[in-house]
Amino acid sequence: MKTALCLALLCSTAYARSTDELVAAGTPEQKAQAVLDEMGHRNAGWRDFTADVQMSLQDPSGGNAERSFTVKLLEKGDSGDQSLIVFSSPSDMKGTAVLSHASASGDDEQWLYLPSSHRVKRISSGNRNGSFVGSEFSFEDLTSADARKYRWQYTGQETCGTAKCLVLSAVPKDASSAYSRRVIVVDQELRVSRVELYDRKAQLQKTLTYADWQKVGRYDRARTWTMKNAQSGKATTLHFSTMKLDSKYVAADFGPDKLGN
């Protein structure tokens, strides 16, 4: 399995296909699938990722709030990635940890550690669509979405800077998703540069922009994520620092028993 993965990675690096090639032929669905496959190849194999994140909440009346946390991600491929978020501010959330196991089928699982009670609690994962700690991000927006949960279409190109970007549309198969549709804009390097999120009434609800790209290992990672709510005027920015890959974490480091330890 590992060999196969490495081979696939080698192939994709050696014969990286340009964005034009990917959408040269086929139905809109096939073109979208070709783009997704290539993105998947380029993005696989990172194993684990850690970063410190500064979260800034702005509302149109000028109010501001800051939160900070560290995030650790474990790549699990088809079975769904796992994430561990530990807050360092605000002070009443310091040490609070949220562990999440994504699942390709069924529901995600989540656990919460509260330092004041020294306890790990299993929590319902029904809040994937709700606001994450008061921000414009939902938990679903923060974690990598499983591409298989959507019906994809290639819808054309748009100008981004001096180059052309590919535009994909994703409609969730699961009717309980908060969004009726996402529009994903992919740049020449096959990086997602913008995501538009449409609500259940098909109105643009939020726009997520990725910027300040940095190489972490051989992968491109955005240091700045900005989520603007088109309806409320509020915005949340995430600044990533000290990004790091391959700290050699194993599944046990992302088990509920490990929380708070």
Added chain:
Amino acid sequence: MSDSVPIWLLVLTTLAGCAITKAETGGLVAADGRVFFLPPKYPGQEYGHGVSLVVDPRFGVDIRDGRHKLMAEPFYRLDPVDDRRSHADVREASYKLAYRGGKLGLGVGQLAWGVLESFRPTDILNQTDFVEAVDGTAKLGQPFVEGGWGNGKVTITAYYLPYFRERTFQGIHGRPRGAVAVDTNHPQFETALKQWQPSGAVRVAVHAGGVDLGIALFSGYSREPRFILQLGDLSVSPRYELMHRALADIQWSKKGLTLKAEGFFCIYSDALILFGGGGGGLDYTFFDIGKGVDLTLVAEVLFDTRPDNAPLTFFKHNVFGGVRLAVNDRGNTELTAGAFVDFLDGTTWGRFEAKRRFGERWQVAASVNVFFGQQGTIPGAFNRDHYGQLRVAYLF
């Protein structure tokens, strides 16, 4: 000698030089103002109004991406009314190592078991700090050595607990308390080793198919004492006895719903007392019922089949109903209310709490506890001890 580098300095610089060494501080200092609504009913008790001070800071150091972890949490409360409530503890002072699924830990720590919201009958490794919280949620630091292994799905942990901590009890002036203050100066122990009688436990935790399951065995002193009346001076001494216990807990969640259950079966080897207990229930969260507010409802049942010659418990046949409102605003406002009701004798213990952070560092929490019941029941013993508390905390 003077120009040789001390070894601790080498160790410190090596640790500090590691790519990822993170130090965190947390915890709080607080002033807790308490008001009792009725005069006391037992001899020696004072009315009990007063402001006590709490120091509860936390320190943590993460070395090499959390592979090594040092944690410390000293605790001190200074109470103007009850000299037993003035107490110091080491909640945590531990080193933990996690490497490739293996784990090792030693020191003093908080080893929390159990899954229920209202009360956890299987949470038996740490001694209850009863003067801190009569609901059993505050725990004294437990000296421990633990080792284990896990693969993310199955975790096996073995605990060796070399020292036994005695339960704290309210003093003669303190409230809420029972009719007689427990004489903590003259504890009795079943074995000659007394506090040095070690305990041991093994726990297997399985996490698969959306279910968390834990099965454990424990052997050692019961953290719950029996109360022995000394006929000489009519004082009451706690007596700690050996106990062997098998326990299990399970939980499952889907969407907003979480189902939980835990239970135990135990034997007190000396008096050959056998009994079981546990509980089960559910919580359901309605997310974003308006303006981002989340509403959680909790319903649980607690039961315990212990005979009268076993240690006392609050929760022999109770239902618990609770509500939590998380406002999700800038100050993280949270309102909780809950009540234990004994479904055989109707005794009731209710509580309400509201808390909010102001600015970056201050937090205010207001709570009320009420106890209703006949004499002879535990809430009944407290039935004049309804109190309100206001906490103003500075968060580190």
